[in-house]
Structure formats: C-alpha cells, structure tokens
Amino acid sequence: MAQRLLVLIGTRKGAFILAGDPERRGRPDEWQLSAPLCEGWPINHFRQDSTTGALLAGGGSPWYGPAVWRSDDLGASWTHSSQGLTYGDDGPAMRSVWHVEPVGDTLYAGVEPAGLFRSVDGGANWQHVEGLTNHPSRPTWQPGNGGLICHTILAHPTDQARMWVAISSVGCFATEDGGATWEARNRGVRADFLPGPEPETGQCVHKMVAAAGLPDRIYQQNHCGTYRSDDAGRTWICLDKGLPSTFGFPIVAHPSDPDTVFTIPLNGADRGRYVPDARLAVWRTTDRGDHWTALRQGLPTGDAYVGILRESMARDDLQPFGLYFGTSTGQLFASADEGGNWQRIADLLPPITSVETALVDA
Amino acid sequence: MTVIVLPRSLVVLFPGAERRVTADGSTVAELIDALDRRWPGVRDRLCARGPALREFINVYVDGQPADLGTAVAPGSTVHVLPAVAGG
Numbered sequence: 181m182a183q184r185l186l187v188l189i190g191t192r193k194g195a196f197i198l199a200g201d202p203e204r205r206g207r208p209d210e211w212q213l214s215a216p217l218c219e220g221w222p223i224n225h226f227r228q229d230s231t232t233g234a235l236l237a238g239g240g241s242p243w244y245g246p247a248v249w250r251s252d253d254l255g256a257s258w259t260h261s262s263q264g265l266t267y268g269d270d271g272p273a274m275r276s277v278w279h280v281e282p283v284g285d286t287l288y289a290g291v292e293p294a295g296l297f298r299s300v301d302g303g304a305n306w307q308h309v310e311g312l313t314n315h316p317s318r319p320t321w322q323p324g325n326g327g328l329i330c331h332t333i334l335a336h337p338t339d340q341a342r343m344w345v346a347i348s349s350v351g352c353f354a355t356e357d358g359g360a361t362w363e364a365r366n367r368g369v370r371a372d373f374l375p376g377p378e379p380e381t382g383q384c385v386h387k388m389v390a391a392a393g394l395p396d397r398i399y400q401q402n403h404c405g406t407y408r409s410d411d412a413g414r415t416w417i418c419l420d421k422g423l424p425s426t427f428g429f430p431i432v433a434h435p436s437d438p439d440t441v442f443t444i445p446l447n448g449a450d451r452g453r454y455v456p457d458a459r460l461a462v463w464r465t466t467d468r469g470d471h472w473t474a475l476r477q478g479l480p481t482g483d484a485y486v487g488i489l490r491e492s493m494a495r496d497d498l499q500p501f502g503l504y505f506g507t508s509t510g511q512l513f514a515s516a517d518e519g520g521n522w523q524r525i526a527d528l529l530p531p532i533t534s535v536e537t538a539l540v541d542a
Numbered sequence: 543m544t545v546i547v548l549p550r551s552l553v554v555l556f557p558g559a560e561r562r563v564t565a566d567g568s569t570v571a572e573l574i575d576a577l578d579r580r581w582p583g584v585r586d587r588l589c590a591r592g593p594a595l596r597e598f599i600n601v602y603v604d605g606q607p608a609d610l611g612t613a614v615a616p617g618s619t620v621h622v623l624p625a626v627a628g629g
Contacts, residue, residue: 260583
C-alpha cells in the first residue's frame with residue numbers, strides 16, 4: 181500500500197501537518213501543508229502514537245489552560261482533555277503540557293510546572309506520578325527561561341519499571357520502580373550559572389535521547405554542554421570538544437548506531453542564541469562524541485539569525501533515514517540522506533516548537 | 543433560565559456548542575456545571591484550582607464583573623469573555 185510521510189509540526193500558534201511522498205521527500209515542492217490544527221493553541225509537542233496511530237499534541241492555552249489533544253483520524257477531528265492534570269487545590273496552577281510519550285498502552289505527559297502524569301485511557305483522564313514531585317529536591321527546583329518544565333520522558337526499551345525524565349532547570353531523574361521513587365542523576369554535568377561545587381540537582385538539561393540498542397546509554401544537550409552517559413545517567417561525560425559552543429537544545433539519535441547522534445549548537449546562552457556565526461549547521465558525531473562534523477550542504481551559509489528549540493529536530497525511519505528541524509522563525513529544513521544534503525521544505529510558519537515524523541497509509 | 547454568551551474560541555473546542563446558550567443555575571458556578579454536563583470538559587477550560595475562574599477568563603453577569611460565586615437571577619445574561627492577551 182502506498183504511504184505518506186507526515187512531518188508533525190508544533191508551533192506557538194497551533195499544530196501543522198506537512199505531508200509528502202516518502203519516495204520524493206527530498207524535493208521541496210512535494211510537500212503539502214495542512215491548515216492550523218488545535219485551534220491555534222501553543223503546542224509544545226506534536227507526535228504520533230505508533231501503536232494506536234493516534235496523533236497527540238501537548239500544549240496550553242493562555243486562556244483555557246493545559247491539554248493533551250488527540251486525533252484518531254490523522255487530524256480531521258480532535259478531542260482534548262486536561263482531566264486530572266492538576267496538583268490539587270493547594271498545589272501550583274498547571275500551565276502547559278510539554279511532552280507526550282506513549283509507553284506500551286500508557287501515555288505519559290511531562291508538564292509545567294514540572295511533573296509527570298500518566299493516562300491509561302488514551303489521554304482522556306490523567307493521574308499524577310507523585311513520586312517525582314515528592315523528590316526531596318523539589319523545594320529547590322527553579323525554572324529555566326522556558327519555565328519549570330518536564331520536557332523529556334525516556335522509557336527503557338524492555339523494562340517498563342525504568343524511566344528517565346529531564347526537567348529544566350533541575351536535571352535528569354530516573355526511576356527503576358515504575359515511578360514510585362526517583363533518583364537525581366546529574367553527576368558530571370556542569371551548572372555554570374550556579375556558584376560553588378557541582379550540585380546534585382539544578383542542572384539545566386535541555387533535551388535527552390536514548391542511544392539505539394544500548395539501553396543505558398543516554399545523550400544530553402544541556403545549557404552548559406553536550407554529554408553522554410554509559411551508565412543510565414549515573415555519571416555523564418562532557419562531549420564539548422569539537423563543537424562550536426556549549427549551548428543548544430535538540431539532540432537526535434541514529435536509528436541503529438549508538439555511537440551516532442545529531443545536535444544543533446547555538447552560539448551561547450548570553451549571545452542571542454542564534455546558530456554560531458549565523459551559519460546553519462547540524463553537527464554529527466559517529467564515535468559517541470569524540471569527534472564532531474558540521475553538516476551544512478544546502479543550509480544557509482550566512483545571515484541566519486535563527487534558533488532551534490528542544491523538540492524541534494527529528495528523524496524518520498526510512499532507509500536512508502531523513503532528518504528534519506524547524507526554527508524559531510518558522511522555517512523547516514529536511515535532509516533525505518541522513519544529513520548529507522538539506523532543503524527548506526516549509527517557511528513562514530509560526531515559531532516552531534516541535535518536529536516529529538510519522539509514516540501512514542495513503 | 544439564563545442566557546449565556548460564549549466566546550468563539552471556546553465554542554470551537556466543543557462540537558455542537560453554540561455562542562448563545564441557555565442554562566439553569568443560581569450562581570455562575572452552577573451555570574458552568576450545567577454547561578459541563580452538556581459539553582464535558584467546559585469546566586476545565588474555564589476554571590482552575592480553587593476552584594476559580596482561570597486567570598484570563600472574565601465573566602460578567604448583566605454587565606457586572608463576576609466570579610464563580612456570583613448570584614444569577616432568572617432572566618440574567620452572562621457573558622464569558624477571554625481577556626485581551628496574546629501576540
């Protein structure tokens with residue numbers, strides 16, 4: 181059966197679907213853009229649940245509050261719910277959903293203020309995973325520039341009791357008992373914006389990604405460097421050597437090679453947060469961070485004062501795999517050859533907050 | 543019976559909802575409960591913890607600013623308006 185490749189785009193002003201022929205995905209004129217979805221709400225994460233096929237979007241309206249949106253017909257119709265997305269009448273007000281992660285039959289949502297919720301009915305009702313909020317460090321948690329947000333949820337590929345989350349600007353936490361208890365895992369990660377010795381928590385992790393085939397290997401793009409852990413996050417190794425800066429947001433793993441990841445450094449937290457020298461590049465390592473190579477063929481070579489946010493880079497699962505990233509100024513770039521060559525496949529979108537892909541029957 | 547005028551941006555979230563509806567209730571909270579029974583989820587969109595109206599949701603009863611506890615008389619008109627915000 182013929183298939184369509186969908187690039188799912190979350191923006192500050194709604195979600196969009198860019199649909200194209202997988203065989204012709206390298207051609208900019210092959211893509212068709214949908215109308216804005218989710219009624220123009222700010223959407224922080226837009227993805228497919230590959231098990232059910234449902235499209236899921238997490239975000240929050242400044243007027244109507246947080247919600248997880250769901251479509252079971254590829255965007256033609258939607259439901260939305262925040263039932264249970266609350267810390268109770270005595271807790272902080274819930275602002276937004278930042279990440280949605282299907283794990284088996286369960287959906288997880290990372291929210292702002294930072295916390296983790298789960299749903300066992302497809303997103304209609306949510307339950308607080310209190311163990312994370314009950315971590316002893318909770319009173320010290322401080323927001324980053326984007327807020328106090330739980331933006332990464334990594335499930336162990338075979339052991340559903342194990343999971344990692346990342347919170348800005350707090351750090352990485354892991355559970356090995358299904359969410360009942362959590363351990364901070366930030367050893368070796370700098371927090372240059374704090375005085376004194378390296379803290380147990382307070383690190384500003386921007387995104388984490390699991391390496392293919394090695395469940396205990398995780399890569400992390402941080403406010404203060406790029407890191408790899410080979411022991412499930414217990415210790416982190418800095419990978420900054422060879423990168424043009426220590427600051428960036430997204431990081432994406434190779435589908436099968438645990439030594440290869442992609443990131444997009446920005447020039448620095450206090451320098452405008454543009455790509456370095458206003459030249460767009462995706463940086464790739466193929467040796468687990470020992471060396472890095474800039475991939476820029478087809479990308480703007482100057483005057484590119486753009487940023488790329490934490491959820492805004494993704495890959496597809498085709499062969500060879502494609503890479504995609506969206507900018508905070510509304511351009512979407514794609515490579516059909518694993519980063520070798522790039523084309524701009526959409527423009528003039530609202531600020532892009534999230535990019536994911538899905539392969540569906542035509 | 544009270545007339546409730548709802549904002550477009552709320553109505554589009556609930557298939558079948560209309561801009562101008564009627565409901566029974568003696569307070570704003572009871573009217574919102576009545577709307578929520580008709581279109582489940584409306585309360586979550588209008589109310590936050592407390593419960594209280596969401597920060598940027600304004601309600602007026604017969605032209606006067608109101609909150610969830612404000613009394614509503616039969617024949618009143620209630621406007622639900624999103625605050626001016628955004629960019």
